[in-house]
Amino acid sequence: MLAAIYALIACGYVLVYRVSRVLNLAHGELMMLGAYALMLTAAQFTTYWPAAIAAAVGLSLLTGVLVYLFLMRKMTGEMVLAAVLTTVALGILLRGVMVLVWSAQQQYPAQALGVANTSIALPGGARISFFSALLILTTLLVYGALLSFLRFGRWGIRMRAAGQSPLLAAQRGINLHAVYALAWGLSTLTGALAGILIALDSGLDQTMAIIGLKAFPAALVGGLDSLVGALAGSLIVASAEVLLIHYVDPLLSEVVPFLVLIAMLVVRPWGLFGTREELDRV
Amino acid sequence: MSEPLLSVDKLEVVYQRAITAVQGITLSAQQGQIVGILGTNGAGKTTLLRAISGFHGTDDARVTEGTIRFKGRRIENIEPHRIARSGIALVPEREKVFPNLTVAENLLVPAAPGLVLAERKRQEAQVLQFFPKLEELHARTAGLLSGGERQMLAIAAALVAKPELLLVDELSLGLAPVVVEDLAARLVQIRRELGITVLLVEQSAAVALEIADYSYVLENGRIVLDGDRARLTNHPDIQEFYLGQSSGKRRSYRDVKQYRRSRRWYG
Numbered sequence: 001m002l003a004a005i006y007a008l009i010a011c012g013y014v015l016v017y018r019v020s021r022v023l024n025l026a027h028g029e030l031m032m033l034g035a036y037a038l039m040l041t042a043a044q045f046t047t048y049w050p051a052a053i054a055a056a057v058g059l060s061l062l063t064g065v066l067v068y069l070f071l072m073r074k075m076t077g078e079m080v081l082a083a084v085l086t087t088v089a090l091g092i093l094l095r096g097v098m099v100l101v102w103s104a105q106q107q108y109p110a111q112a113l114g115v116a117n118t119s120i121a122l123p124g125g126a127r128i129s130f131f132s133a134l135l136i137l138t139t140l141l142v143y144g145a146l147l148s149f150l151r152f153g154r155w156g157i158r159m160r161a162a163g164q165s166p167l168l169a170a171q172r173g174i175n176l177h178a179v180y181a182l183a184w185g186l187s188t189l190t191g192a193l194a195g196i197l198i199a200l201d202s203g204l205d206q207t208m209a210i211i212g213l214k215a216f217p218a219a220l221v222g223g224l225d226s227l228v229g230a231l232a233g234s235l236i237v238a239s240a241e242v243l244l245i246h247y248v249d250p251l252l253s254e255v256v257p258f259l260v261l262i263a264m265l266v267v268r269p270w271g272l273f274g275t276r277e278e279l280d281r282v
Numbered sequence: 283m284s285e286p287l288l289s290v291d292k293l294e295v296v297y298q299r300a301i302t303a304v305q306g307i308t309l310s311a312q313q314g315q316i317v318g319i320l321g322t323n324g325a326g327k328t329t330l331l332r333a334i335s336g337f338h339g340t341d342d343a344r345v346t347e348g349t350i351r352f353k354g355r356r357i358e359n360i361e362p363h364r365i366a367r368s369g370i371a372l373v374p375e376r377e378k379v380f381p382n383l384t385v386a387e388n389l390l391v392p393a394a395p396g397l398v399l400a401e402r403k404r405q406e407a408q409v410l411q412f413f414p415k416l417e418e419l420h421a422r423t424a425g426l427l428s429g430g431e432r433q434m435l436a437i438a439a440a441l442v443a444k445p446e447l448l449l450v451d452e453l454s455l456g457l458a459p460v461v462v463e464d465l466a467a468r469l470v471q472i473r474r475e476l477g478i479t480v481l482l483v484e485q486s487a488a489v490a491l492e493i494a495d496y497s498y499v500l501e502n503g504r505i506v507l508d509g510d511r512a513r514l515t516n517h518p519d520i521q522e523f524y525l526g527q528s529s530g531k532r533r534s535y536r537d538v539k540q541y542r543r544s545r546r547w548y549g
Contacts, residue, residue, distance in 0.1 A: 076339050154390070157383065161391045165377045167338045172392040173366035173443055 001132050003238035004139040006257075008194040009215035010222070010230040011146060012187035018225045019163045019183040022072070022083045026091035027191055028212020030067070033094060034060040034192020035109070035199040035208060036102050042112040049113040057192055064188025068181040076176070095209060106205040109196075117201060131201035138197060142190055147227055159183060163225070210254070217261035223274020232272055236260065285354060286310035287479050288334070288447055293358075294347035295326075295333050303329040305503045306348070311447070316473055316480045318494030320487050320524060326503040327483040328375055331449050334481070335372040336362030352447065366392070371440035375451040378436035381425030385416055388424050388435055392443040409441045412468050430461040437465075441472070447479045448472075454486045462486075466493050487524035491515050499524070 009031060016024045024030075038056040045052040071090060075083040110117055110131070119127045150156040162169040162179045170176055195208060218237040222229025241256040264271065289310040295303050304326040311317040321327045329343070334350055337343045337359070345358040357365055366372075371392070379388050389409070393402050410417050413434045419427065424435060433453070440448055453469070454462040470493050473480055484490035490497060497514050499507040507517065514520050521527045 157387050157390055161380045161383060161387075164380045164382055167340070167362075168374060168377050168380065169391070170338055170362035171335055171366055171372045171374065172439065173363050173394075174391065175361075175363045 001128070001136065002242060003235045004136040005194060005198060005211065006215040006218040006234035006238050007231050008135070008139045008142060008197075009191055009212055010219035010234050011142065011227055012191040012194075013216060013219040014222075014224060014227055014230045015146075015183050015187040015190070017219075019159050020072075020083075020180050021080055021163075022075075022087065023224075024087045024184075024187065025084060025216075026067075026087040026094060027187070027216075028209035029091040029094040029098070030060070030063065030188045031191035031195035031212045032098060032204075032206075032208045033063060033195075034188070035195035035204050036098060037063075037192065038109045038196045038199060039102065039107060039112065039204070042109055049115050052113055053196055056196055057189055060192030061185045061189040063192075064185040065181045067188070068184035069177075072180070072184065073177060076180075091209070095206065099206060104206050106203050107199075108203050110200045113200075115200070129201055131197055135194070135197040135201065138193055142193065143227065143231060146186075146190075150227070155179070155182060214254070214257045217257040217264075220261055220271055221264045223271025226271070226273035229271055229273030284313070287313045287353060288481070289351045290330075290334070290348070291351070292348035293330070293333060293345060293350065295329050295343060296346045297329075297341075297343045299342075299344075303343075303503055304333065307500070307503070307505055308348075309498050309505065309508070311479050311481055313479055314473065314477055315495045316469070316482060316493055318490035318497035319481065319483045319500055320485075320490050320497055321500035322485065324502075325500040327485075327500055328451055329503075330500070331372065331451050331481070331483055333358065334365075335370060335449055336360055336365040338362055366443060367394075369444075369446040370449065371443050371445035371447070372449045373433075373436045373440050373451060373453075375455065379424040379427070379432055379439065381423070383424055384420070385422050385424055385427070385435055386420045388439050389416075389442050392439050394443065405442060405444065409438050412441075412472055413438050429457050430465070433457065433461075433465060434468075437468070437472075441476070445478060447481065450480060450482045452483060452485065454484060454489045462489055469493060487520065491520075491525075 009027065012027050012031070013024060016022055034056060037059045038052060041052040041055040041059070045055060067090065071086060072083060075086055117129050117131050119129050120133055121127055150160060158169070158174050159179055159182065161172070162174055162176055166176055169179075191212070198208065198211065215234070218234040219230050220233070221236055222231065222233025237257045237260050240260050241253060244252045244256050291308050293307045294305050297303055307326070307330060309317070319327050319330065332341070332343070333345055334357075336357075348358075349356055350358045352368065352370060355368075357368065380391065383391070389406055393405065415431065416434055416438055419431065424432065427435060437450070450469070453465055457465070466489055469480060469482070472478065482490055482494060491511055491514055494511065496510050497508065498505050499514070499520070507514070507519070509517070515525075
């Protein structure tokens with residue numbers, strides 16, 4: 001379950017990094033924004049909750065594209081560090097705005113939508129809540145879709161090309177801005193999906209951005225430019241977290257992902273599935 | 283003569299707002315010609331090609347003076363992908379293929395958007411007839427190709443976009459003479475069958491003069507000499523300094539100095 005959350009968030013980091021070499025440190029906040037967008041759309045589509053989710057996800061896709069067009073586009077040609085710092089600033093700004101608009105109180109979009117989070121019995125006596133199950137399913141679907149899109153899709157191949165050599169891609173007639181905007185849009189979309197499903201499962205407040213931050217080690221452990229790596233990294237980080245919480249101390253929960261991250265950076269800085277050469281450029 | 287396909291007029295390019303790499307180059311290419319640009323390292327050949335194909339944000343370079351016209355339209359300082367779509371394709375000197383993509387994917391990237399599959403396949407087949415070897419390597423990752431195969435793939439990928447003007451930066455660089463000979467012959471064949479214009483930048487004067495209809499010699503960012511094949515191959519300075527055929531008796535130091543002085547009068 002935790003692994004699915006991390007994986008769904010981590011693929012957003014990977015998408016943006018792979019295409020533009022920029023670490024989007026505002027990903028957690030963008031994901032939270034997606035969840036709050038659901039509060040907005042919930043008021044519009046009270047009768048049919050999947051429509052509300054779809055609308056919120058659509059809004060998030062748009063948000064990602066707009067973030068690129070109005071903010072990150074200005075950073076092309078600048079240093080990568082400058083772009084990363086811009087995302088940090090964006091994150092802080094978004095968090096502030098979200099507190100102003102929606103207050104720091106915990107909210108329950110599931111109630112607003114009138115959906116009960118029933119629990120489903122699994123074989124073997126375990127139980128899983130409906131939205132947790134939905135989240136795991138979504139993660140699998142998103143990964144399947146992204147992998148085949150990057151492998152076979154026209155725009156997927158373009159994204160890979162642009163990630164490898166932006167200059168050559170431009171000379172071959174690829175509009176880099178369109179590709180980057182698409183990467184940001186997809187990244188925000190997947191993040192928002194995660195944010196929405198978490199909010200539906202366990203409520204929504206300002207601490208959600210921390211989950212986003214905790215997924216970052218998962219992406220890095222797997223190798224920042226690899227989707228498969230993000231999946232593996234999420235499994236590793238999540239199992240480490242669950243085991244340590246269970247056997248050592250529940251308070252460790254916030255710390256574990258970063259412990260794993262540090263251990264990984266010492267042993268294999270480019271991650272499990274990442275390319276070595278990618279990091280040399282940073 | 284009719285209006286040339288490409289005309290460059292008094293072009294000046296500045297890097298990082300400080301370094302002038304090309305100063306006042308004027309040249310033109312007629313439809314269907316192969317035009318050679320000769321010159322040593324740092325003469326400004328690559329900069330000239332890059333100016334025509336468009337600078338990228340990280341290049342930190344700009345055309346500060348002069349104009350570049352393609353089919354009569356001015357194209358200086360336009361984004362590379364727009365120039366590519368207007369019908370100019372570049373075979374770059376270094377990063378010329380996407381190393382982690384397969385040969386087939388490399389050929390797919392530049393194809394015009396919105397083409398139906400059949401049309402795209404037809405275009406690809408037309409290009410691959412010049413390079414049958416690439417057909418066998420279809421599923422191979424481009425990073426694993428040899429230098430010659432990589433050059434073929436780069437040319438093929440440039441042609442898939444159906445350009446009217448093909449810019450080739452250093453056809454012969456790092457390749458065995460037999461391979462270069464073969465590629466040069468393909469280029470002539472491509473020009474003949476597809477009717478496209480080729481602008482070929484070369485350090486190796488022998489290669490360029492063999493296939494180019496008209497050539498320009500670049501030194502220190504200026505054109506110092508130009509002419510058709512007959513004029514340049516018979517020019518004593520070209521024979522001496524670019525083809526390395528000395529005319530029997532060794533030239534004295536004074537002659538060389540004279541040559542250096544005479545060059546300044548062009549530009």
